[in-house]
Amino acid sequence: MAVESCLSRLTELLGDRLLFGSTTVQLNESTFNGSLIALYFVPLGDEIASIDDQALRDLYKTVNENEKKLDIxxxxxxxxxxxxxxxxxxTKSVPWHTVLYEYVEKRIRLRHKYRVENAEHLLILNDNHLEKVHTRNGLKLLSCEKSFPWTDLWNEKICREALKLTSNEANDTIYGLYFSAHWCPPCKAFIPQLIHAYDKIRKRINFEIIFVSSDRYYIKTINYYKIINVLYHMLIIINILLNVYMINIHIRNRRM
Structure with missing residues (x-):
């Protein structure tokens, strides 16, 4: 992206000035200098908030010690x-930039753009143009002591380690991604409907569902996957029994 268009995009999102400590600074092409940009969302409540951001301050200091790699x-x-x-x-003592208080519309738009919920603290890691989100889970990764940068934990690494499908397998098969988690009651309630739709679709076309877990822990993912398998086979058995029952009724009616 050209320098001018990059600056124009950043200005549109953040404003032409930013707060740095107690000083207002002009946003220009050298403000971020190609580093990754993390948007740190903090809610303003009824009382003066007290947040523990020491871990984030430590990260910011460490990764930028020799070369500027991260802007917050x-x-x-x-x-x-x-x-x-x-x-x-x-904002009075933070070592990074802040969107100005006067730019209330931009603060609200940024919140909506990045789908920040009420009273939610988020650290969203982006590229240096604010065009690509690497992860919305910066604070969780920080608390889990994951090594920065976090960009290699997601898209590219997941794709590299994913199951490879040959061209023969993929050509005539349609794949659906099912995002779900054990802690989500609506997800569990939806499984029987999904299984019913899955069986109906597979009678017409080659169709497979790939389960994508939203759980944080491996054991939770495995247990939930087992539940899905059990439900699937239970519903198959129920359908078979119903079909047998209907056939028996039909035979009895014919004999009568």
Whole structure:
């Protein structure tokens, strides 16, 4: 991306100025200098918030020790109220940039653009143009002590380690991705409907479902997958029994 268009995009999203400590600085082409950009969303509540961001400060200091690799932009978005005193308290000593309080529309738009829920703290790691999101789970990865950068934990690594399908297998088969998790009641309630639809579709075309777990822990994923398999085979047995029952009724009716 050209420098001019990159700067134009950043300005549109963040504004032409940013807060750095207690100083307002101009946003220009050298502000971020090609480093990854993490958007740090912090809610403004009824009272002055007290957040423990020491781990994030330590990360910021460590990764930028020899060369600037990470820029953090804090967005203090209105939650219950848009309180200036709370904003000042949250931003006065941070070592990174902050979207200005005066740019309330941009703060709100950024919140909506990145789908930040009420009272949610998020650290969203992006590329240096804010065009590609590498992960929305920066704070979780930080708490799990995952090594930075986190970009190699996701898209490319997952694709490299994924099951490879040969051209013969993939050509005439349609694949559906089913994102689900054991902690999601609606997901569990949906499984019987999904199984019913799966069987109906497979009678007409080559169709497979790939289960993609949203669980954090391996054991939870395996247990949930077992539940899905059990439900699938139970429903098959029920369908067979129903078919046998209907055939018997039909035979009895004919004899009568």
């Amino acid at each position: 932009i804090q967005i203090c978005y209105p939650d219950t109220i848009d309180d200036r005193k709370c904003f000042d308290e949250l």
